[in-house]
Structure formats: C-alpha cells, structure tokens
Amino acid sequence: MTGPVAGPTEDDVQPVENETRDRIITGLVTIVPVLALGLVGWQLWAVALGWSDLAVLAIMYVATGLGITVGFHRLFTHRSFKTSPAVRGVFAALGSIAIEGPVISWVADHRKHHAFSDQYGDPHSPHVEHGHGWRGALRGLAHAHVGWLFVHTHRGNKRRYAPDLMRDPVVAWVDRTFIFWAIGGFLIAFALGFLLGGLSWQAGLTGMLWGGLVRTLLLHHATYSINSLCHFFGRKPFETGDESRNVAWLAPFTFGEAWHNAHHAFPTSARHGVDRFQLDLSAAVITLLEKTGLAWDVVRVDPPKLDAKRVQVSSLE
Structure with missing residues (x-):
C-alpha cells in the first residue's frame, strides 16, 4: 500500500531513552507468560487444576481486560464518554495491571x-513494507501481532x-507508577487464590x-489479535479506507x-x-456506568450515520 501524502515526521515518533532496556522488558513480558505454560502443564499433570485457579483467572482476565477496552481504549484514547x-x-x-505498557x-x-491506519506510519499494520505473497503476509501478521x-x-x-493525558494529574500519576501496578497485579492474583483456595x-x-x-498471556494475545487478525481476516460492512475488519468469533x-x-x-x-446480536461487553459496562451516574456524554452513532457508511453490495441480476 502507498503512504499518505503527508507522512509521519520525527515529531510523530516517541523518543526512546534506553531502547535496549525497553526491548529486554518487552521480551520478558512477551516470553515469560509463554514459559509459564510449562508450569501450567506440570500443574495439570501432577497437582490438578483447582476451581479457585479458574476463578482467579476469570476475575483477573475480565477486570484487566476491561481496563484495556473500556479504559485505555474507549475512555482515554477515543474519549467515548466522560x-x-x-x-x-x-x-x-x-x-x-494488564501489562500492555503505561x-x-x-x-x-x-x-x-x-x-x-494501514499506511506508512502505522505502528502495527500487517500490510505496509512486509513484501508480497505468503511470506509477506506472514511477516506482516507477525509484525502486527507482536513484532512491532x-x-x-x-x-x-x-x-x-x-x-491531554499528560496534563491529567490522575492519569499521569498512574502512568509514572506503572511498574507498581504491574507487580501489584500478581500480588492481587496471589491474594485472590489464597482467599478462594x-x-x-x-x-x-x-x-x-x-x-x-x-x-x-491470554489477554495479551487477545489484544494483539486486534492488530493482526482484525486487519487481515473477517468482514468489512463499513467503508473505512483501510483494512480493518470484524472478526465475530474474537469478540467475546x-x-x-x-x-474492529x-x-x-x-x-x-x-x-x-453497532448491529443487533453483536456482543459488546465493554459497551454494556459503559451503559451501566451511565445508568449509575458514573459516566456521561456517552458517544453513540444513530442509524442514519451507520447506514451512510455501510458498504453497498449490488444485487445479482
């Protein structure tokens, strides 16, 4: 794909004070959970999986997952509600606590x-500068999923x-103390296991x-799949000018x-x-916050605007 007329400049890129350190930390966060699968296999084989383990997994997955989807994404990135x-x-x-970065x-x-999006300057497009054919597609998917x-x-x-977030004292403080939240998540999981077990x-x-x-491990790869799978496979019911797609089985x-x-x-x-029967737990949580007075100015798209962007499929003669 070709880049936009006005491509990214040096000001678009975040300066990195210690790139080697950041790469090591990223590698540990990416690889250590995979290695943990070995411990999981040992536990299942020698000790057996307890109900409390599944309960802790579910609680932590839902809580931190919503922290990403409702918090990082819809609230902080797109300001979908106040x-x-x-x-x-x-x-x-x-x-x-999800450990996807500050x-x-x-x-x-x-x-x-x-x-x-899907042009030169996109941090994780699977379509830009990865070559052609199967090799290019695989390189692009790998880059979009985790390589970037x-x-x-x-x-x-x-x-x-x-x-705007740098000026927000609450968000800026949580950003500065990221490492404590990342470690604290493991302590919370230990405490939940201790109490429930x-x-x-x-x-x-x-x-x-x-x-x-x-x-x-599970939450990271679910999130990474939005960057990779949802820009490569699935349906495009709306005109967007990029390769974003809906992947229904990944939505839950x-x-x-x-x-996407x-x-x-x-x-x-x-x-x-936005359509009927499309499960969206994050939207349900925002609606619940709104009904309890904890959220307001929730952004919604009315049907005429939805229809205006729908891809028109010509009927066959």
Missing part, C-alpha cells in the same frame, strides 16, 4: 495507528498524540500462576473490540458492536 477522576484512576490502574504510551501508539513491540522507530510520540499458600501461588502469568474474548471495522468507521463510538 467520567470522574476516581473512575479514570480505576480504569487506568486496571489497564496498567497508559499514555499505549494511547499515543493507538492514536497514531488511527492517524495512519520491539521496533521503537515508529511508536507514537506522547507529546504529539496524548498531551481456603487460605492455602499453595492456592495463592497457583492463583498467581493462573491469574497472573496465564492471564497475561476481547469484550467487543473485534468489531465498525470501530474504525466510528472511532469515538462507545459501542463497537
């Missing part, structure tokens, strides 16, 4: 993705793409394994994020599953 400083702080903390950096990368995390020359500049230290450790490492695992073509068509919409 809420109080306390609620902003909760979602910023939950998203940080909130302001995450937002800057995603806003840059929308500015250059190790390339710092195209990450979004925080001062350019997220100055009958005050057992072993249950606490296995809870930390499942609610910490395994949860991180990503709390509605996989209605609809999201690119209407980026500020609080609901991504």
